[in-house]
Amino acid sequence: MTAASETPASTNAPSMTCNAPDPIRILREEHALQNELCDLLEAIADGLPHHFDRSLALVSVSILETGMPSHMRLEEEALFPLLRRRVAESHPLQSALTCLEDEHDRDGAALVEIAEALRSAIDGGSIANPEMLGYMLRGFFESQRRHIAWEEAVVLPIAEAVLTPDDLSSLQKWVMQSEHPRCCQQSVIALRTARAGAGTVLCSTCVQRHDH
Template sequence: MIANAHAVQVQMCDALERIADGLPDEVDRRLCAQVASCLQFDLPLHHHDEEAALFPLLRERALPEDGLAQILDRLASEHASDNDFASEIAEALELLGQGGRPDNPDMLGYMLRGFFERYRRHVHWENTLVMPIARMRLTPEDLEQLSARMDENRRQTG
């Protein structure tokens, strides 16, 4: 589920890039609304899944030589700032999705690019550093627990 979410997040970054490239006049309003929803709901939920379920399991199972503690701390810190930035961007995208025009298209394009470039790096680091250790260290029981926790997170937010 985490790997699938990462793939969706890369697609979200691609969509943000398309939106930025189309500003100010060639904007797909429906795409803006879809990405805004993803930024407001899916992204924070995914971060919660990682911080409340995946990261604690990894901290429990990782070996000292995995060097994972500092990486997880850094990623969790990035989640907080990414959620804040995503919320600001979602507001602007909702306006575009409703047919509005940005007050400053250059500034919005700059914000979109800053976010999707940073977030692509974030997902790359998770896929490169965290996921291989998760595959190596987590037990089948851990994966069941992770899946149950993620399902519960969806029930609570649904």
């Protein structure tokens, strides 16, 4: 399990749950972003020990420190518990989810180390041990690529097959009440407006349904 727990914002958070929730698509979009992060980290590692690409490092740190922890929490605190309830206790997915949580623990710890190392290289302009940084980066992005490929090939297809509409709504509700509300059918601006107290936000799909 991840060390820090993201508490859904509050019980009186505005109602922002989309009427056509697609949280699985959110997870797939986040995986695509994480694969791009792996490419960035590989490009940085390829440049070492002689060249450090500061601009790639800045983008990488931003994804490492915000996108990845919230993604792991979404899986561990919302998706995996729903899946565990929807498949039999003897289903191989049960133990697979435990393995994925163990990987989150390892990758979460590595993520903090790598973000710190990159940030210090960005701030200081020099790297104490560039070979070690390259080694850490390679270990991390290779493990991440395997992890993401496995979730895409096995976990998400099962989720699409077994989760009920109520499950998907509760998954989307968890996302909306988290520190990083997101919906693939609503703009970030609309979500921020609603979070600031403007009340319910309907995505274009929901508005069209409401109008007819």
